[in-house]
Amino acid sequence: MAVMGPGLVTAFADNDAGGVATYSVAAGKFGYQILITLIPITVVLFITQEIGARIALASGKGLADLIRERHGVRVALLMLLMVFIVNFGVILQDMSGLKSALQLFGFDYRIYLPLLLIFLFFFLIKSSYKKTERLFFVLILFYLSYLFSAILVKPDWGKVFHSIIIPQGKMSFDLIYTSVAVLGTTVTAWGQFVIASSIKDKKLTASDMKVSQFEVVAAAIISNTFTMFMMVAVAATIFAGGLHIGDAAEAAVAIRPLAGDLAGILFGVGLLVAGFLGCAIVPLSTAYIYSELFGYEGSLDQGFQKSKFFYGFFIFQIVLAAFFVMKPSFSLFQITLYADFLNGMILPVIFYFLYRFANNPDIMGKYKNTRVQNIVLISCGVLVSLAVIIGLVGKIFNL
Amino acid sequence: MLYFSELNRKRVLTNDGIFIGYLDDIIFLLDSKPRVTKIVVDYKGIKTIINADAVHKFNSVVRIAKFYTQTEIEENELFVKRNLLDKQVIDISGNKIVRANDVIIHEQVNLSSHQYECYISGIDIGLLGILRRLHIENVMTKVIHFVGINLISDFLSWADIQPLDLVRGSIRVKKEETKLQNMRPEDLADHLEQTNELNIKKFLRLLDKDFATEVVSNLNINYQRDLFRTWSPEKAAEIINKMDTDIATDILLIVSKRKKDEILKLVEEKKRVAIQTLLSLTRTPISKRLSSEYFVASPTETPRDIIQKIKKLTPEYASLDYIFVINQKKQLIGACSLHELLIQQEDTPIYKFMSQNLIEAHLKTPLEMVVYKLVKYKLHALPIVDLNKELIGIIPFDNISDIIESKFQS
Numbered sequence: 001m002a003v004m005g006p007g008l009v010t011a012f013a014d015n016d017a018g019g020v021a022t023y024s025v026a027a028g029k030f031g032y033q034i035l036i037t038l039i040p041i042t043v044v045l046f047i048t049q050e051i052g053a054r055i056a057l058a059s060g061k062g063l064a065d066l067i068r069e070r071h072g073v074r075v076a077l078l079m080l081l082m083v084f085i086v087n088f089g090v091i092l093q094d095m096s097g098l099k100s101a102l103q104l105f106g107f108d109y110r111i112y113l114p115l116l117l118i119f120l121f122f123f124l125i126k127s128s129y130k131k132t133e134r135l136f137f138v139l140i141l142f143y144l145s146y147l148f149s150a151i152l153v154k155p156d157w158g159k160v161f162h163s164i165i166i167p168q169g170k171m172s173f174d175l176i177y178t179s180v181a182v183l184g185t186t187v188t189a190w191g192q193f194v195i196a197s198s199i200k201d202k203k204l205t206a207s208d209m210k211v212s213q214f215e216v217v218a219a220a221i222i223s224n225t226f227t228m229f230m231m232v233a234v235a236a237t238i239f240a241g242g243l244h245i246g247d248a249a250e251a252a253v254a255i256r257p258l259a260g261d262l263a264g265i266l267f268g269v270g271l272l273v274a275g276f277l278g279c280a281i282v283p284l285s286t287a288y289i290y291s292e293l294f295g296y297e298g299s300l301d302q303g304f305q306k307s308k309f310f311y312g313f314f315i316f317q318i319v320l321a322a323f324f325v326m327k328p329s330f331s332l333f334q335i336t337l338y339a340d341f342l343n344g345m346i347l348p349v350i351f352y353f354l355y356r357f358a359n360n361p362d363i364m365g366k367y368k369n370t371r372v373q374n375i376v377l378i379s380c381g382v383l384v385s386l387a388v389i390i391g392l393v394g395k396i397f398n399l
Numbered sequence: 400m401l402y403f404s405e406l407n408r409k410r411v412l413t414n415d416g417i418f419i420g421y422l423d424d425i426i427f428l429l430d431s432k433p434r435v436t437k438i439v440v441d442y443k444g445i446k447t448i449i450n451a452d453a454v455h456k457f458n459s460v461v462r463i464a465k466f467y468t469q470t471e472i473e474e475n476e477l478f479v480k481r482n483l484l485d486k487q488v489i490d491i492s493g494n495k496i497v498r499a500n501d502v503i504i505h506e507q508v509n510l511s512s513h514q515y516e517c518y519i520s521g522i523d524i525g526l527l528g529i530l531r532r533l534h535i536e537n538v539m540t541k542v543i544h545f546v547g548i549n550l551i552s553d554f555l556s557w558a559d560i561q562p563l564d565l566v567r568g569s570i571r572v573k574k575e576e577t578k579l580q581n582m583r584p585e586d587l588a589d590h591l592e593q594t595n596e597l598n599i600k601k602f603l604r605l606l607d608k609d610f611a612t613e614v615v616s617n618l619n620i621n622y623q624r625d626l627f628r629t630w631s632p633e634k635a636a637e638i639i640n641k642m643d644t645d646i647a648t649d650i651l652l653i654v655s656k657r658k659k660d661e662i663l664k665l666v667e668e669k670k671r672v673a674i675q676t677l678l679s680l681t682r683t684p685i686s687k688r689l690s691s692e693y694f695v696a697s698p699t700e701t702p703r704d705i706i707q708k709i710k711k712l713t714p715e716y717a718s719l720d721y722i723f724v725i726n727q728k729k730q731l732i733g734a735c736s737l738h739e740l741l742i743q744q745e746d747t748p749i750y751k752f753m754s755q756n757l758i759e760a761h762l763k764t765p766l767e768m769v770v771y772k773l774v775k776y777k778l779h780a781l782p783i784v785d786l787n788k789e790l791i792g793i794i795p796f797d798n799i800s801d802i803i804e805s806k807f808q809s
Contacts, residue, residue, distance in 0.1 A: 076485075077533070297496070
């Protein structure tokens with residue numbers, strides 16, 4: 001149990017508000033047909049997270065540490081800039097999700113959103129890594145609301161499982177594009193950084209390898225099971241009812257008349273928690289990268305004084321994002337597209353670094369990638385890159 | 400002073416102009432005085448290690464001897480790029496402070512062998528280091544200068560680093576007293592000057608006598624006076640016995656007369672006679688020969704700024720041989736000759752190429768010693784500093800040439 005945490009938290013944070021939005025829109029558009037993406041994204045998530053975790057455990061270093069040390073300051077700064085932009089898009093998504101969820105329950109976001117964010121600051125600064133992880137665990141428990149929500153909408157479970165394994169319906173460019181978006185929101189660039197940095201922050205070592213690998217597999221399966229519940233809840237109601245939704249909050253509203261208030265409320269609670277978790281972890285990942293790159297102390301275990309650059313960068317991102325999100329006219333839709341697109345673009349770059357580091361005996365020692373692991377990683381990289389390109393071409397030419 | 404980032408990927412040419420590759424890395428001895436022993440040259444992906452003895456000079460290109468020898472890395476050697484650059488800097492208790500943004504290399508010509516030698520003198524941990532790596536240092540410095548801010552480099556001296564930890568991949572800043580002995584005395588003196596007198600005494604007690612003497616010799620005269628004031632005459636005499644006569648005389652000149660006599664009584668006879676001879680010369684004051692025709696610059700000024708200022712401020716001077724560099728506290732921190740200034744790029748700040756190992760004297764230094772230093776180190780002028788290391792004047796060679804003349808005639 002002592003080793004559990006980094007994998008689970010990262011995997012669940014992939015189902016952040018942006019994730020919930022993408023899954024909802026995808027399921028609203030394609031119904032059960034979109035469930036076919038579940039097994040592939042679980043596999044890709046597991047493979048990349050496992051390599052990320054293994055590198056961190058073997059080297060005791062974060063991904064950004066290694067990029068700076070092995071590829072110099074120029075590459076590292078470029079990486080930071082790219083991830084910062086992508087993450088900022090994701091933070092905007094998550095904060096908007098949080099804002100929508102608050103509005104859903106009739107809370108005034110102008111009061112409650114800043115309050116929640118201030119709570120987040122102080123909690124992260126004051127508490128240790130262990131306590132912060134516990135907070136995340138508690139938040140993850142709230143994802144169960146998607147399970148209940150999915151049960152309440154009474155789907156055809158036989159059809160659900162059938163759709164997961166056997167492709168249904170017609171192939172289209174739009175389906176590919178949407179599948180890429182689903183993949184892009186599940187396998188994220190920041191997820192790679194956050195798993196390595198939190199393993200380091202938790203002070204896990206190579207001796208924890210076996211348990212940690214088990215956790216990563218389990219986390220990928222469990223978190224994507226919840227993805228399935230989200231998709232099922234939307235597919236069985238909104239898609240079946242022929243409705244159109246633009247984001248997760250609309251899904252929560254639309255579910256109510258179709259499957260009862262409780263199902264809608266539970267879906268909304270899930271969104272609230274997902275937004276909050278995203279607002280915590282995504283800016284945290286950029287702060288980890290920032291402090292690793294410049295060599296500043298950056299750990300949740302330390303107070304503000306010692307890790308001031310780390311927390312300072314965290315706060316900077318939150319305040320900047322809040323500045324945009326607090327505007328009443330702020331539109332999430334544009335941001336969702338741009339963030340998912342950029343994330344898809346930098347994933348192959350991250351895969352390249354994972355490949356380089358995982359094959360370097362200086363870093364990995366006996367935990368170096370085997371030939372099979374390399375083939376699998378390269379296949380994933382090629383698959384993701386191809387999917388991104390196909391989806392992009394399809395979108396540009398409006399196919 | 401050189402930076403690794405400025406040398407990295409420089410063309411390597413032999414004396415007769417044959418291109419042999421690009422400088423890829425530098426190898427140094429893992430030691431308290433880390434000499435550059437080898438260079439790595441990359442030619443189309445093939446890396447060759449060449450003995451640094453062959454290097455004539457690191458300049459806009461790296462010139463090496465026509466007949467150089469290839470070699471291998473040895474056990475007690477490390478690479479600059481692989482083991483130092485971009486590595487994490489941690490303090491003694493393991494807290495992360497910063498990363499090594501650049502590596503500083505000090506060039507010197509060995510006085511006895513006349514061989515060109517380079518040493519790793521420290522690590523740049525400041526913002527300037529990162530800007531330099533990105534090759535935007537000059538542009539950014541200008542922009543920031545334009546806004547009215549002067550960027551000052553942030554260094555970590557080699558003396559503050561625990562060499563053994565480098566092998567383990569991290570740069571550990573040492574604050575542990577037992578490790579101090581591995582440093583060069585001059586670096587340790589610099590290091591100690593940052594702390595207070597109590598700490599200095601505590602440190603010195605940990606060192607062996609010879610080493611402690613060397614450290615004391617290298618301390619700022621202000622600290623030397625404070626130390627001798629608090630030491631017992633026995634302890635002071637013990638140090639004086641091991642010290643160079645001229646440095647011992649310098650120190651004794653600034654302690655009280657009573658203390659001086661007490662100490663001298665306990666000094667070995669041969670040494671005592673020598674010191675007393677030098678002390679007796681001090682009746683000749685040097686203040687009469689002091690000249691105020693000297694030129695100072697601040698560390699971030701460039702040759703362009705300085706040349707303009709020289710034109711404006713010094714037309715009345717009888718001569719001008721050196722540019723003295725002073726910090727914000729007006730303390731003398733470096734110097735450079737006119738020739739050195741003229742051959743530099745116009746935009747290079749002076750702190751990068753000034754000489755930091757200065758020969759200087761005090762108002763109470765005997766005139767004979769001043770003459771001796773001018774002749775011995777072949778200087779055109781000797782800076783005179785007060786107890787706070789503030790520059791108060793110079794003694795140009797012209798002002799003492801009569802002494803030499805009279806010696807010659809007699």
